[in-house]
Amino acid sequence: MIDSLGMLDAARALPEQMRAAAVGMDSVEGLPPAEGISSVVVLGMGGSGIAGDVLAAVAGPSCPVPIVVSKHYECPAFVGPDILVLAISFSGNTEETIDAVHQAVGAGARLVAITAGGHLARIAREWGAPVVRLDDSIPMPRAGIAAVAVPPLLVLEQLGLLDDAGQQVDAAVAQMERRRAELGADLGPVTKVARRIGRTLPIVYGGGALGEVAAWRWKGQFNENPKVASFANRVPELTHNEICGWGQHGDVTRQVFSLVLLRHDAEHPQVQRRFELIAEICDEVVNDVIEVRAKGDGQLAQLFDLILLGDLVTLQMASNEDVDPGPVPVLDEIKVRLATESG
Numbered sequence: 001m002i003d004s005l006g007m008l009d010a011a012r013a014l015p016e017q018m019r020a021a022a023v024g025m026d027s028v029e030g031l032p033p034a035e036g037i038s039s040v041v042v043l044g045m046g047g048s049g050i051a052g053d054v055l056a057a058v059a060g061p062s063c064p065v066p067i068v069v070s071k072h073y074e075c076p077a078f079v080g081p082d083i084l085v086l087a088i089s090f091s092g093n094t095e096e097t098i099d100a101v102h103q104a105v106g107a108g109a110r111l112v113a114i115t116a117g118g119h120l121a122r123i124a125r126e127w128g129a130p131v132v133r134l135d136d137s138i139p140m141p142r143a144g145i146a147a148v149a150v151p152p153l154l155v156l157e158q159l160g161l162l163d164d165a166g167q168q169v170d171a172a173v174a175q176m177e178r179r180r181a182e183l184g185a186d187l188g189p190v191t192k193v194a195r196r197i198g199r200t201l202p203i204v205y206g207g208g209a210l211g212e213v214a215a216w217r218w219k220g221q222f223n224e225n226p227k228v229a230s231f232a233n234r235v236p237e238l239t240h241n242e243i244c245g246w247g248q249h250g251d252v253t254r255q256v257f258s259l260v261l262l263r264h265d266a267e268h269p270q271v272q273r274r275f276e277l278i279a280e281i282c283d284e285v286v287n288d289v290i291e292v293r294a295k296g297d298g299q300l301a302q303l304f305d306l307i308l309l310g311d312l313v314t315l316q317m318a319s320n321e322d323v324d325p326g327p328v329p330v331l332d333e334i335k336v337r338l339a340t341e342s343g
Contacts, residue, residue, distance in 0.1 A: 001319040005326030007225065010143035011311040014304070015176040018146035020135065022169050025154045030130040032110035034159035037084045039066045041076060041109075042152065043100045044088035047142030050217060051088050051114070054145075055152040057209040058300050059162050072096060075103035084159070085109040086152050090134055090141035092118020095338070114151050139326060142224060145217070145307060153300075168300040175296030175305050187312060193260075193290060194316035200258040200287045201228060205278065207235040207263065207271040210303055214262045214294075218310035225314035225325035239274050243281060250285035259286045262310075264294040264302045 001008065010017075040063070042052030052069035060067050070076055073096045079085060085104045089097045092115040101120060105111060105127050113124035116136040124131045132151040138144035150169055157165035183190060202222055206215030212234040222230035233242055246253065259282050261275055279289050292309060294302035318325040 002322055002324040003315075003319075003326065004324050005139035005143075007139060007143055007325045008312075008315050010139055011308065011315060012180060014146045014308055014311070015173045015180065017135070017138070017144065018150055018169060018173050018176070018304070021147045021150035022154065022166070025132065025151055025158075028130055028132050028151075028155075030128075031112065031155065031158060032084065032129070034161065036082050037065060037110070037159070037161070038082045039068060039078075040084045040086065040156070040161070041079055041104070042067065042069045042086045042088065043071075043075065043097050043104070044069075044148075045071055045094050045096050047140065047145065047220070048088045048090045048094065048097070048114075048148050050145060050213070050220070051148040051152055052086070053213045053216065054149040054300075054303065055086075055156070057213045058168065058303065059153060059156055059165070060209065062163065063156065063161050065161065070100065073099040075100040075107070079104050079107050079109050081108040081110070083107075083109045085111050086114060086155065087111060087120055087124075088114045088148055088152070089118065089120045090116055090138075090144055090148065092116060092120040092122075094120075095335075098123070112155055114148060140328075142220065146304070149304075168298050171297045171301040172304045175301040176308050179295065179305055179308055183312070187316065190309065190312040190316050193292065193309075193313045194320060196288050196290050197258045197260070197313075197317065198287075199321075201256055202230045202258050202260050203286075204230065204232045204260045204262060205235055205238065205275075206232070207267045207275060210264055210266055210299055211235065211262050214264070214303055214306040214310070217307050218260065218262065218314070221310050221314040222317070224328055225311075226317040226321055226323050228317070235271050235274050235278070236268075239278065243278065246282050246285045253285050254287055257286045258288045258290060261289065261291045262294070262306050263291060264299075264306065266299055266302070 111129035153165040156162035215232040219232035
């Protein structure tokens with residue numbers, strides 16, 4: 001396997017990464033006051049920004065204030081002194097996030113920065129805001145999903161906005177360790193899923209908020225690890241629109257696409273039934289319908305079980321095609337060209 005940045009080792013180490021992130025939160029000081037917080041806004045992009053999606057999916061149902069995830073240059077206009085802003089950028093230099101953070105700081109928001117350094121850390125220091133330091137030895141931002149997902153959960157717990165974050169983190173670590181042990185060294189089930197997808201383009205469906213986050217994670221990992229086009233959507237929404245698109249060109253779609261259904265225990269009963277109908281309707285118009293079921297105690301555990309599986313499947317696909325999963329030259333090119341053209 002060509003793996004110049006050690007992405008497979010990083011994926012296998014997700015349980016240890018999550019545990020280390022939780023321990024690291026013990027040393028974070030100077031969190032803003034909790035009194036009067038009216039909402040939580042998470043700023044971030046890509047492999048860092050997905051931490052906001054994890055937070056909204058896991059904490060949203062029980063958090064007493066809204067959680068808004070913003071992945072834009074613009075900070076939401078309602079941000080002000082009563083808003084907790086969690087700014088997440090692994091490098092600390094993500095262009096969109098830095099722009100939005102400047103606006104949030106200007107509006108007087110209560111800022112917490114989650115980063116390995118860079119410009120975001122400097123802004124936080126100048127503003128007197130706490131910085132949660134990320135492990136800069138992680139090879140790529142997307143390989144650090146456990147490191148970036150844990151701090152927002154524990155920040156909310158420390159501020160009294162979430163009750164059981166620590167317990168959920170412990171359960172997620174335990175489940176990933178169990179799954180890793182079950183898979184063993186040969187990664188048999190992972191290899192099977194990768195082989196079934198083959199050289200088709202995977203479309204990933206997830207149910208509810210939890211499944212949607214998992215689907216977007218798998219989609220991004222398909223894009224960046226084996227460098228293949230992939231698409232994602234959520235149930236039940238897609239059964240009100242996208243499902244109609246499978247009514248034409250079955251002779252083409254069955255050669256091009258595979259459907260990956262990510263399942264978990266927190267699905268609404270009608271979402272479960274919709275998944276059954278999706279599989280039935282799409283069986284004849286895609287190359288394969290592949291179901292992947294989460295295990296674990298609690299929503300965070302099941303989400304990270306799916307994340308670990310998706311990381312390993314996409315890395316196996318990269319290995320099958322002799323693709324180095326780490327470097328993403330087209331993303332680097334976009335950054336360089338944007339910086340050159342704006343300069």
